[in-house]
Every structure is written in C-alpha cells, then in structure tokens.
Amino acid sequence: MPETAGQTFIHTPTPGLPEFDYIKPASLTAASQFLAEHAGEARPFMGGTDVFVRMRDGFWTEKYIVNVKGLDGMNDVTFDPTTGLTIGASVNMNRLIASLEVKEHYPLLAEAAHTVASYQLRTRATLVGNICNASPAGDTIGACMVLDGTLHIHGVDGMRKEPLSTFFVGPGQTVLKPGDIATAITFPIPPAGYAAKYIKLGRNAIGDLAIVGVTALGFPDRGAPSGYRVRLALASVAPIPLVPTQAEAILAEKPITEATINEAAQAAMDASTPIDDVRGSARYRKLMVKNLTRRAVTQVWEQIRE
C-alpha cells in the first residue's frame, strides 16, 4: 500500500461477497494515484449499490475497493443563478430529490431519481454512480443528458471535463481511464420556458429497471424552423443511452402537430436497437419507444406551447 493512500482495512468475507481490501484514501490525488497504479484490480465506489451487487454476483473481482465518497467537496449541492447547478458525486439520490434548487429549476432530475428503486436504496445510490455505471437502463442518465450535464473528472493529470454526449462507449463502458474519479456533475441554466418529462416503463411500479425509458425536454427556440426544440434520450433500447437525433430534427424542422409528433416517435423507434431479455422482448421495446416518445413529447409540447 502506498503511504498516500490513507487507511486500509481487510474486509472479512461474508457469504456471497469475495474477499477484497477496502481502501479509504485521504485525498483525491492519493485516490487517483492508487487507482491508476492498480489498474484492473482496483475500483472506486460511492453508494456501492452496483459495485457490491456485481461483486456478490461474481461479475467483478477487484482486489481493492476504493471509497471515494466525501473527498474534496464531493458532498455539496450548489446553485448559481448564472452558471447553474453542481451536484457533488457523493450526493445521494434522496438528497438530490429533497434539494429546493433541484425542485425549482431542475425538477426533471428529481422526477427521474424518484423512479430509481426504493427510498432505502436511494439513501445510498448516487446520480454520478448511476452515470458512471453506464447501464443503458440507468434511469437518471437521460435527464442528465437532456439537461446538458458535464462530468468533472479528477485523474492522474489533474481535472478535466467530460460532456455526457460523448461519455458512454458501450454497456458498462465509458471514456473513464484508470485513476479517473468523477467529482461532480454540473448543469447549465435550463433553456427559458422549458418543460420536461421522464416516462419509465417497468415490470412493476417501483424497484425494477426500465424496460424502456423516455426523457423529453422541450423549449421555444426562434432559431428552429418549428419554433421549438425537443431534446430526447432513450433508456434500455440500445447499448448506450440513446439520443434519437432524427426524431429531434423532425421536431425542430416541421410545425409541431400530432402528425409531426407521430413521425418523430416513429423515428425514435427506428433508431432504437434493443435486445430481448428477462424484462421484455426487443419487439415490445421498440413499440414502447414509439408509444412513450409520443406520450412524453405530447405532454412536453402541451406545456411549452402555453
């Protein structure tokens, strides 16, 4: 163990969990250094709601589990009326949902977070963990994408920013490199007059991953031929969280009518490439993309045209 890495505890295995060393670094620099030096055998965690489940189920076998919670301001939620919202990486979803600034300016984030599992789980699970886990089914990722979120990353070479638009490269895979630690996500002030909606289809009302999730955010835009723009993000229907750009273009270019919304919903369905799994068939998912996109865009449109 390098001296810079702070405390080390040997975890005693319990049924289901493999043996691992628990590392609690004293600083971000020490954490990045340790993770980079142990590439392939060390993993950062925050809420651990994905990490420990994946380890218990034998998918992940890291030797070192590195607690990066609460390092250097990672536990703050701050709002600035000119620059926007910052959510520290260790802020759990219940804190996010309870934040007055989130409720007032970014209610979509709270709406999406509220669909994640149960209250109990949300006291551990974080927004940034949901993003870094990079599941195509991650419920909060679409909201973060349409709100134009940017991750702040601490790596061995210092700080950098990663926009979510280029962050995901495959199921469970991101552009993060060994040593990288997300410290926060920031959101600009949302467009004036916007409205947004997240619709999640699960097998039951709570506690299940999405079969399909559709996020829509619309706002008036004089630069668009239709006078409006609608940003869309789809969950659980492609290897990565999917932006159906053709559907967005249709809504920006043609006067928004029921027919235009149907056409955009069809384009979203055509863009999706879901798989069959225990939660639903690919065919069902595709049809649901069309139905839920139509529903989400219609709801958003009814609010923004007022």
Ligand SMILES: Cc1cc2nc3c(=O)[nH]c(=O)nc-3n(C[C@H](O)[C@H](O)[C@H](O)COP(=O)(O)OP(=O)(O)OC[C@H]3O[C@@H](n4cnc5c(N)ncnc54)[C@H](O)[C@@H]3O)c2cc1C
């Ligand atoms: C019972 C149950 C139900 C669930 N239901 C849902 C659901 O309905 N919807 C949904 O979207 N998800 C669901 N999940 C998944 C999970 O709760 C979320 O993905 C959660 O948001 C992950 O956050 P976390 O803080 O627990 O991440 P962790 O488990 O700590 O980490 C997740 C991943 O991100 C990486 N990581 C964590 N922190 C950082 C960091 N700061 N920098 C870089 N990488 C980092 C980890 O190495 C790991 O790969 C469920 C999980 C369980 C166990």
